[in-house]
Amino acid sequence: EDQVTQSPEALRLQEGESSSLNCSYTVSGLRGLFWYRQDPGKGPEFLFTLYSAGEEKEKERLKATLTKKESFLHITAPKPEDSATYLCAGTQGGSEKLVFGKGTKLTVNP
Amino acid sequence: GAVVSQHPSRVICKSGTSVKIECRSLDFQATTMFWYRQFPKQSLMLMATSNEGSKATYEQGVEKDKFLINHASLTLSTLTVTSAHPEDSSFYICSAAGTSGRQETQYFGPGTRLLVL
Numbered sequence: 001e002d003q004v005t006q007s008p009e010a011l012r013l014q015e016g017e018s019s020s021l022n023c024s025y026t027v028s029g030l031r032g033l034f035w036y037r038q039d040p041g042k043g044p045e046f047l048f049t050l051y052s053a054g055e056e057k058e059k060e061r062l063k064a065t066l067t068k069k070e071s072f073l074h075i076t077a078p079k080p081e082d083s084a085t086y087l088c089a090g091t092q093g094g095s096e097k098l099v100f101g102k103g104t105k106l107t108v109n110p
Numbered sequence: 111g112a113v114v115s116q117h118p119s120r121v122i123c124k125s126g127t128s129v130k131i132e133c134r135s136l137d138f139q140a141t142t143m144f145w146y147r148q149f150p151k152q153s154l155m156l157m158a159t160s161n162e163g164s165k166a167t168y169e170q171g172v173e174k175d176k177f178l179i180n181h182a183s184l185t186l187s188t189l190t191v192t193s194a195h196p197e198d199s200s201f202y203i204c205s206a207a208g209t210s211g212r213q214e215t216q217y218f219g220p221g222t223r224l225l226v227l
Contacts, residue, residue, distance in 0.1 A: 034215060043114075043203045043218035044154070087153065096142055096207050098216060100153045 003027070006088050006101035013108050016077050021104045023088030024070040033071050034098065035064050036087040044087055047073075078108045112138050112208045116219035123194055124227055131189045131222045133204030139184035140206035144216060145177070148201045160187045194226045 003026045013019055025033065032051055036044035048057045050066035057064050061082065063074040073086055085105045089098040113136040123129050133143060141162050146154040158179050159167045166179035176198075178190040187206075191198055201223055205216040 032214060036218070041201075041221070041223070043116075043205075043221045046215050046217060049215050096216070097144075097156060097159065098154075098205075102153045 004088055004090050004099050004101040006086075006104050008104060009102065010105045011107070013075075013078055013106070015079055015108055015110050018074070018076045018078070020075070021073040021086055021088075021106070022070060023073070023101055025088075025090045025099075027090040027092055027099060029093040031091045031093045031095075033066055034089045034091070035062075035071070035073055036089065038085045038087055038103070040085075047086075075106070078106075080108045080110050082106065083108045112136075112206070112217045114204065114206050114217045114219040116202075116204055116222050118222060119220060120223045120225075122225045122227065125195050126193055129191045129194055129224060131191075131202055131204075131224075133187045133189070133206070133219055135185045135206040135208070135217070138206070138208050140187075140208060141184060142207045143181060143187040144205045144207075145179060145187075145189050146203045146205070148203060148221075154203060157189075191224065194224070196226045199224055199226045 007022045035047040038044045048064040053068045085103040087103045089100045115134045117132045143160040145157045157172045160181040162181045181187040203221040205218045
């Protein structure tokens with residue numbers, strides 16, 4: 001069964017304290033690995049898509065990386081406005097269906 | 111990025127009534143849209159895949175007759191919760207498959223909060 005597992009479930013950081021979120025996957029024939037940000041009561045906001053091991057993408061304080069078994073979302077010098085739930089999802093080749101992890105709830109304290 | 115809208119954003123209804131939720135892709139054509147539901151503090155659960163001009167494909171355990179999906183055009187899909195009951199109360203989110211630059215992804219709507227009394 002295809003699975004996406006995120007860790008930790010929750011993470012509290014002080015403003016400026018860099019850290020990483022983990023997403024491990026067992027999606028056979030992974031086509032794409034997606035990162036989204038979700039604020040309470042809102043739909044997920046697209047951040048990145050990664051396709052192959054070794055690929056990296058950056059956006060402001062966020063950088064996503066991908067290996068053959070997992071992906072990391074690195075947050076550099078986070079600010080309180082980065083507080084949200086970060087969701088990881090994968091798709092199989094030939095399918096557009098996203099398999100989501102349970103998310104990591106990030107809280108950044110000022 | 112691309113924009114997907116949902117309407118209404120929030121609905122309260124009586125048990126036994128039907129509720130229709132609209133999902134629109136505002137600046138791109140979406141041949142495929144997806145409907146999810148999300149319970150508090152849980153991740154998104156795919157309910158069905160909606161393809162323009164054809165019948166929706168439902169995930170295992172999702173009742174086709176209860177959650178009616180229509181994808182009549184490349185920019186509009188609707189989800190109708192028929193004879194809603196309190197256990198149908200949830201956060202319903204749609205998404206549309208699209209491309210941002212060279213990145214394929216799904217763009218999500220803002221969600222619809224359904225409360226059945």
